[in-house]
Amino acid sequence: xxxxxxxxxxxxxxxxxxxxxxxxxxxxxxxxxxxxxxxxxxxxxxxxxxxxxxxxxxxxxxxxxxxxxxxxxxxxxxxxxxxxxxxxxxxxxxxxxxxxxxxxxxxxxxxxxxxxxxxxxxxxxxxxxxxxxxxxxxxxxxxxxxxxxxxxxxxxxxxxxxxxxxxxxxxxxxxxxxxxxxxxxxxxxxxxxxxxxxxxxxxxxxxxxxxxxxxxxxxxxxxxxxxxxxxxxxxxxxxxxxxxxxxxxxxxxxxxxxxxxxxxxxxxxxxxxxxxxxxxxxxxxxxxxxxxxxxxxxxxxxxxxxxxxxxxxxxxxxxxxxxxxxxxxxxxxxxxxxxxxxxxxxxxxxxxxxxxxxxxxxxxxxxxxxxxxxxxxxxxxxxxxxxxxxxxxxxxxxxxxxxxxxxxxxxxxxxxxxxxxxxxxxxxxx
Ligand code: SDX
Numbered sequence: 134x135x136x137x138x139x140x141x142x143x144x145x146x147x148x149x150x151x152x153x154x155x156x157x158x159x160x161x162x163x164x165x166x167x168x169x170x171x172x173x174x175x176x177x178x179x180x181x182x183x184x185x186x187x188x189x190x191x192x193x194x195x196x197x198x199x200x201x202x203x204x205x206x207x208x209x210x211x212x213x214x215x216x217x218x219x220x221x222x223x224x225x226x227x228x229x230x231x232x233x234x235x236x237x238x239x240x241x242x243x244x245x246x247x248x249x250x251x252x253x254x255x256x257x258x259x260x261x262x263x264x265x266x267x268x269x270x271x272x273x274x275x276x277x278x279x280x281x282x283x284x285x286x287x288x289x290x291x292x293x294x295x296x297x298x299x300x301x302x303x304x305x306x307x308x309x310x311x312x313x314x315x316x317x318x319x320x321x322x323x324x325x326x327x328x329x330x331x332x333x334x335x336x337x338x339x340x341x342x343x344x345x346x347x348x349x350x351x352x353x354x355x356x357x358x359x360x361x362x363x364x365x366x367x368x369x370x371x372x373x374x375x376x377x378x379x380x381x382x383x384x385x386x387x388x389x390x391x392x393x394x395x396x397x398x399x400x401x402x403x404x405x406x407x408x409x410x411x412x413x414x415x416x417x418x419x420x421x422x423x424x425x426x427x428x429x430x431x432x433x434x435x436x437x438x439x440x441x442x443x444x445x446x447x448x449x450x451x452x453x454x455x456x457x458x459x460x461x462x463x464x465x466x467x468x469x470x471x472x473x474x475x476x477x478x479x480x481x482x483x484x485x486x487x488x489x490x491x492x493x494x495x496x497x498x499x500x501x502x503x504x505x506x507x508x509x510x511x512x513x514x515x516x517x518x519x520x521x522x523x524x525x526x527x528x529x530x531x532x533x534x535x536x537x538x539x540x541x542x543x544x545x546x547x548x549x550x551x552x553x554x555x556x557x558x559x560x561x562x563x
Contacts, residue, residue, distance in 0.1 A: 363526025
C-alpha cells in the first residue's frame, strides 16, 4: 500500500483517499470508504474508470498492447503451449509439470461425456437454434447432474475437478449442438485425443466420411483458444463474478457469462465481423460505403472488430491471429477472399483520421473468424469458440472472487425520476 493520498475537497472539508498500487505500478484511488466518509457515491456508467476488484490472473497494458496470463507473455504462451496447458496455468497460477498436465488431461477425458439424459436437451431446440443459447442453457443445467461442487469449501480442491468437468463437457455441448443443427449423428469424445483434436473430431467426423485430423488446424485452434482464455474484467467476466458473488453456483455463473459474451459488442463480434466482410465483398467491395457509415454520427453502424475499451493500440491477440491466418492459409493452400477484404479494410482504416484519432485498431475478433472458417467451423459457432476459450478465465476469476470472500456486488445509482408524490386513486384520475 503506498503512503500517497488523493485529496477530495467537498465544501469546506478535504478528504484523504488512499492511493493503492498494483504489482505492475498502476495506481488507483481507493474509494471503498467514500460513502461512509463523505455521504457521496461516484457515478461511472459502463465502468469506464472503475476497478471492480484486485486480481492476479491477467495483466493488460492498453497503451503498450501487453497481455500477460499469470505473468507470462501471451506471445510466448501462444507460440509454445497447448490450450490445456494454458487453462491449467490460468486456473492454478503456474504452468503445469509434465505429470500435472497429464493428470489434468486425464480428468478432462474422464469428464468429457454428458449424462445421457442431457442428450435429449438437444432434441428440444429447433435446428436453427443459436449455439450460444444452447450453450448457456445446457451449462446451467449441468448443476442438476453434478451438484456436488457446492459442498466443497476448498476453492481448488473442489473446483479443480469441477473446472476439468466444465472444460470437458462444455466442449462436448458445443460439438453436439453443431451436429444436432445439421442433423448428423453425435460423435462422442475420444479417450485418445487431446482437447483440440477431440473437438475437431466431434465436430467433423462422420460415419460415412471419417475426419482426418490436420495438425495445422489443431495448432491454429490451440492458439485461438489460448488467445481468448482470459482478459481481466471484461463484460462477461464481470458478469460471472457478479452472479457468483450472490452465492450462485459456478455453472449458473458461467451460464450468465455465456449470455453476456453473446452480444455483438463483445464475443458476438467475431461472427459479426465475417458478416460485415461478406457484405463488403458482396457489395462490390465498396469499402468506403461501410467506412463512411461507421463514421456517420447519425448511423449506429460500426466497423465490428475494431476498437477496444482498454487497448488504444493494436490488440496483441489480433497481431498473433493475423499472422496465424497467413500461416494456415499457406499450409492448407486456402484462398479465402474475406482475408484479402479484411486486410484491405484494416489498411484503409489505419490511414483514416477518424479511426486514428479514436485509437481504433483491430481487436481479437477481427481476424479470428477467418481462421475458424479455414478450419471449417460455421459462422454461428464463432461466439461459442470464444466461450470455449474464455472458460478457464471465467472459472479462475470466479474462484478468485470466492477466495477473496468478495461481498455481493451491488452498484449504486443516481435517481433522476419523479420526486415523491401523492397517490391518486384511479377513480379520481380522470
Ligand atoms: C471483445 O473488454 C474486453 O476485454 C473485451 C474482449 C475480451 O477479450 O473479453 O477484448 C473481447 O469484446 C472485443 C471487442 C469486440 N467488439 C467489437 O468489435 C464491436 C465494435 N467495437 C465497438 O463497438 C467498441 O469499440 C467497443 C464496444 C469494443 C468499445 O466501446 P467503448 O470503449 O465504449 O468505446 P466507445 O463506444 O465510447 O467509442 C469511442 C469512440 C466513439 O466515437 P465518438 O463518440 O468519440 O465520436 O470511437 C467510436 C465511437 O463511435 N468507435 C467506433 C468503433 N468503436 C468505437 N466507430 C466505428 N467503428 C467502431 N468499431
